[in-house]
Amino acid sequence: MIAFIKLLRRTINSFLTSLVFFAILAVAVLMWGISTHMSVRNIGKLNAMKRSSGNDDANSYIETPSTTEMETSLPVRKEVDNSFTHSQFVPDKSEQQDINAPEEKTQNKGLNLRSRQEYFIPPPDDVPVRRFPQAVIIGFGKCGTRAMLTFLSLHPYIVIHHEEVHFYTDDKLYAKGYKWYLNQMPFSYSNQVTMEKSPDYVCSNRARQEIAEHFPDCKLIVLVRNPVVRIVSAFLQRFRFKETTQRPPMNVMYMNTKTNEFNPNASAVDVGIFHKHLSPWLRTFSRDNILVVSDEDLTTDPLSVLKRAEKFLNIPPMLNEDNFYYNETSGFYCCRRYSTDEQPRCMNINKGWKHPELPADDEKMLYDFYRPHNKKLFKLLNETYNWEKT
Numbered sequence: 001m002i003a004f005i006k007l008l009r010r011t012i013n014s015f016l017t018s019l020v021f022f023a024i025l026a027v028a029v030l031m032w033g034i035s036t037h038m039s040v041r042n043i044g045k046l047n048a049m050k051r052s053s054g055n056d057d058a059n060s061y062i063e064t065p066s067t068t069e070m071e072t073s074l075p076v077r078k079e080v081d082n083s084f085t086h087s088q089f090v091p092d093k094s095e096q097q098d099i100n101a102p103e104e105k106t107q108n109k110g111l112n113l114r115s116r117q118e119y120f121i122p123p124p125d126d127v128p129v130r131r132f133p134q135a136v137i138i139g140f141g142k143c144g145t146r147a148m149l150t151f152l153s154l155h156p157y158i159v160i161h162h163e164e165v166h167f168y169t170d171d172k173l174y175a176k177g178y179k180w181y182l183n184q185m186p187f188s189y190s191n192q193v194t195m196e197k198s199p200d201y202v203c204s205n206r207a208r209q210e211i212a213e214h215f216p217d218c219k220l221i222v223l224v225r226n227p228v229v230r231i232v233s234a235f236l237q238r239f240r241f242k243e244t245t246q247r248p249p250m251n252v253m254y255m256n257t258k259t260n261e262f263n264p265n266a267s268a269v270d271v272g273i274f275h276k277h278l279s280p281w282l283r284t285f286s287r288d289n290i291l292v293v294s295d296e297d298l299t300t301d302p303l304s305v306l307k308r309a310e311k312f313l314n315i316p317p318m319l320n321e322d323n324f325y326y327n328e329t330s331g332f333y334c335c336r337r338y339s340t341d342e343q344p345r346c347m348n349i350n351k352g353w354k355h356p357e358l359p360a361d362d363e364k365m366l367y368d369f370y371r372p373h374n375k376k377l378f379k380l381l382n383e384t385y386n387w388e389k390t
């Protein structure tokens with residue numbers, strides 16, 4: 001009997017010990033699960049915050065390489081998931097971002113510019129959500145697209161995606177579908193304009209057709225530039241980090257190096273035939289929805305260009321001369337958002353390199369080549385730019 005009681009006690013003891021062990025294990029697993037879930041959520045939130053706050057350090061901009069590569073043929077259309085509406089993407093309360101909050105911290109004393117906080121009024125009870133771009137800078141590469149986007153982002157009614165998306169022009173990204181595209185966009189209120197820039201869209205049939213089909217009211221901004229100078233800029237984009245002596249001759253951009261003949265089909269040359277790429281867009285979209293701006297105007301008088309853009313985008317006129325600061329050293333305008341006390345932010349080091357000179361014969365050949373094309377563009381736009389050699 002005593003032996004039986006001892007056995008029973010031992011069994012109960014070991015049962016209780018196992019019970020305690022499993023209970024501890026279960027609590028540990030539960031806590032691990034909760035902490036993992038929290039950190040994933042926090043990373044997600046942090047990323048969304050970064051995007052929506054607009055990490056505006058101009059030096060942190062990342063340019064996707066070869067933005068000037070063009071795509072003229074229509075790629076095979078892939079099935080994309082369009083079966084959703086914006087409302088399905090309204091985040092729950094805990095995920096909603098105060099899109100103005102991070103900006104607030106950057107304000108400094110001596111405010112003499114209009115700040116987002118002071119002048120941006122979200123509609124009552126409005127919830128910031130991700131929205132598809134209502135305005136897109138579609139091109140042309142090396143024509144001031146980054147400066148245009150950066151300057152536009154000073155406006156409290158504009159929310160931008162900083163990096164180039166290339167959704168329509170990169171097959172892999174396009175295959176991810178519209179849901180992916182939407183998730184790249186920053187949070188915005190319903191009275192703000194969401195914008196992205198991908199300078200190769202202008203040469204892409206798919207970009208044009210998809211935007212026309214899904215976002216027919218999308219506002220399109222196009223930057224153009226003296227196409228000869230644009231070639232030199234594209235050359236520098238490719239070879240700027242090579243020692244001057246290590247760089248190939250500039251004619252790699254426009255000559256067939258095997259036959260030593262001019263190559264009008266070279267990508268760098270073709271992109272500059274602006275009327276050819278713009279005509280289909282002008283046929284597809286209302287002229288009122290396309291704003292064409294020259295890099296020369298943006299470089300010399302950004303405020304006038306931005307005033308035109310405010311009108312075009314139907315947003316309140318808010319930018320003023322204090323937002324721009326001319327940097328004597330670089331010869332370019334930099335910008336400030338809140339205060340003239342603020343350190344002006346300039347474009348990153350990829351822009352504004354001193355252009356090397358084209359060989360005189362090549363330069364003449366290129367100007368002669370582009371002259372009739374430029375004329376066609378001017379006729380198309382009913383606007384003339386001074387793109388003769390100065």
Ligand SMILES: Nc1ncnc2c1ncn2[C@@H]1O[C@H](COP(=O)(O)OS(=O)(=O)O)[C@@H](OP(=O)(O)O)[C@H]1O
Pocket residue numbers: 063067068140141142143144145146147199232233234236237295298299332333334346347350351352353
């Ligand atoms: N404010 C300001 N600061 C610096 N650069 C300015 C500015 N405004 C216009 N630009 C012009 O922008 C040219 C580069 O064009 P993109 O931004 O379209 O290039 S890219 O396609 O995104 O790589 C760049 O060309 P490069 O000077 O050849 O680099 C400039 O002419």
